[in-house]
Amino acid sequence: MMTRLSTMNLLPNAQYELWVTATNTTGISPASEKALYMTVPSPPVIKQRECTSCPEAALIRWDSGNTNPVDSYTVELSETGTNGTESTVPTCQCLIQLQAGRRYLISVRAVNIGGPSDRSEVITVSTTGTFFHLLEDTAHPCLSISEDGFTIFYGDEELPISAMALDDNTFFTRCVAVLGDLIPVRGRHYWEVEVDDGTEFRIGVAYEDMERNTYLGANSSSWCMRHILSPTRHKYEFLHNGWSPDLRITVNPLRIGVALDYDRGTLSFFNVNLEQHLHTFHCNFQNHIQPCFSLDNPGALTVHNGIEAPEYAFM
């Protein structure tokens, strides 16, 4: 005679009805009352390439991990070696306020009435500098991105015609460009770009809704530093709305620091190796902007971020 039975192999995040019958030589009894049992959800899967951070905050995004909806998610945050905190959020993302210069461990659990899932894999967030990945969906079809996600290449390939058919302002169609996924926190952000002497590039920032069939710096929703290689010399422009000041720079920057300050309304560019200030745009950024990177001719550039801004960057 059994009084207890364990069941296994239940699906996660699913509701089961359980009932018991008794059997003897005469037959089977009517069913008992039904008990409802909700299995806990599967753990969420943190989307590493969609997590972004800055000295004061981190934005964590994840996949539910469950086909059916769950009730909520619990985000667990701790600094390495200390006890943590928990917050409950309704959707698959969470903007967490943090302190600068620390390392945090973050994991997520999905929750339903049955209880919390197992913990997701832990993601480490370092609040040194601003960290972001590139938004691959915005990349021009001729632009390819390295596996680690931080180097972009413009090969010599012909533009596939099929790519031009889509006109929903997601990816760049003229300028061989890509946007970065900057955390939507107004404050100070700094990143660096490494280029070769011969790379013709445009690097800067743009509003998220910038027209994808235009060039960086050629409109009122983007600001960029542009390098043009002519037969006689290197030319540098700082473009916004198609206009640039007239500047000459005698040493070609190979590592460019970009410093964005929302509060002061400035976007500055530096030759990092020389600690030399190149130019500052003054603009009142109404909405959140994204870093942008483009190659005007075949070549490559590498984005470096998660770097503490040098002192002179926000002087």
Place this chain on the structure above:
Amino acid sequence: MALTQVSSNKCAGGFQKVFEHESTELKCKMKFAVYLPPKAETDKCPVMYWLSGLTCTEQNFITKAGSQLAAAEHGIIIVAPDTSPRGCNIEGEDENWDFGTGAGFYVNATQDPWKTNYRMYAYVTEELPKLINANFPTDPDRMSVSGHSMGGHGALICALKNPGKYKAVSAFAPICNPMQCPWGQKAFAGYLGSDRSTWEAYDATVLAASYSGPQLNILIDQGQDDQFLSASQLLPDNLIAVCSEKKIPVVFRLQPGYDHSYFFMYSFMNDHIKHHAKYLNA
């Protein structure tokens, strides 16, 4: 090294002062202006030397250039000397506005009748810093130099001839290649004589070609509507070409609509003082 205070006005929380002294290099009484920022009351401050252009005295910069607020903000002492010896009774010294009085060109003259008094290079690089360091709360290791037009030429040559002495250098509409322009040829012929090889030691473009020393980061602003630019007196392209070749870092900004005046300098003075502050306060 006795200093007499000529004037003192509170300005931007600090003090704009003018002093007079008996110069041993120039063998005459000289005035210079000193701005002491609020920080100078309690701490030693770095010093920026400002060299003015043709016809100026120590007054033009302190009344027209708008430097004091930025100097106060960044805690920098600004010293602005006169542009030539005065009252030396040299024959012909007042005949031209671009040679003699008010036009010392920051050289040490070798020709008569100028060589006894017209030693502005030694005055600016040796005598004046010693005097300033002895009488004001300065950090003697932190000095920088800037200037306008003839003073821009002065700033560039002081920095290029003294590697490591100046932590920063910048200029407004400088005379970049005096050997190749009318102003420079007239002045150098008069002060240094007809042997052009002696002129090279005071020409920024020539000096840049053979510069070897700690990295200089040069900021130059130039008005696009500057009449002296179009008159080929300033020749910045020559300096830029040499600095590109020799990898001397320069950011040269051509400012549309701006002329040669103090209105132009006033407009970009904050940027220059900030440029100096970055190196002086490092």
